[in-house]
Amino acid sequence: MDPRTKTALPGYLSRTPQLKRLSDGLALFIGQIGQKQHREEPDGSLTLLGATYTKLVLLGENAEEAFADFVEGDDVVAIGSFKTRSYEHRGQKVEERQFQAVKLLFDTTRERYRVERKPRPRMEATREAPRAVGTVEFRAAQPARALALGR
Template sequence: MAIQTQQAFSGFIASDPQLSETENGDARLYMKVGKEHYRQEQDGSFTQLETTFHHLVAFKAAAEQGAERLAKGDKIVAEGYVREYRYQDANGQNIEGEEFIARRIGHDLARTRYEVDRSSRRSSGRESAAFDAPESRSVSQPATVSM
């Protein structure tokens, strides 16, 4: 089976995360995120280029957990996809843009120090099952017949 992959974003949270609800009552988390860009020079040094800013949105459990654990300034990684949008604002102006829809989001381990709480998550009602690696099976060789 092929490894399933998605797009990823790494950067920092540039605005205070805002938790709201969609029309059908699902949690929605919005934040502005920044992406620092660098250029490697011929001598091996790096020059920082202009930082770009983007919209990031998460829904449901990712939104709820993100609202509890993330804050402006945090270094993050997110998995998801880019969605383009178009709408007309109240003044009749056509607005176009893109946003990163994060299916999973968390702190960037390479750029964040924190402690992990490995106590049971039973209180959340979302107990995850432990992963057991499949047992390796030895392949039996067919019996050889001697004549």
């Protein structure tokens, strides 16, 4: 049995994400991932050469969750695969390479995050008091940002 594998695409959301509905009602998240390109110099410093951009899409419930959680500028890791989409625009055939993600995650190696989670519901009712919200901290060089996750 072969393990299931996906491609990881790290970067930052370089445009404000949009949430659209397809004709069948399915949610569609549309964004763009930017990746800064650097050259290492002989002295060890890095020179910024520019950035490359890839269209990012998510479908369904994952699209709605991503739209609620992410904004332009967030450092992210998209998990999925590259697809080529063909369509016609103003009489011209266009082939567009895009990344179709199944998951969109915060890149916790880029910024300091504090993740707060609600306690998970119990299978059976008890008289025990609810547990306090747990906190997990990820540290990097930049300022803190709190994320409330209630999944």
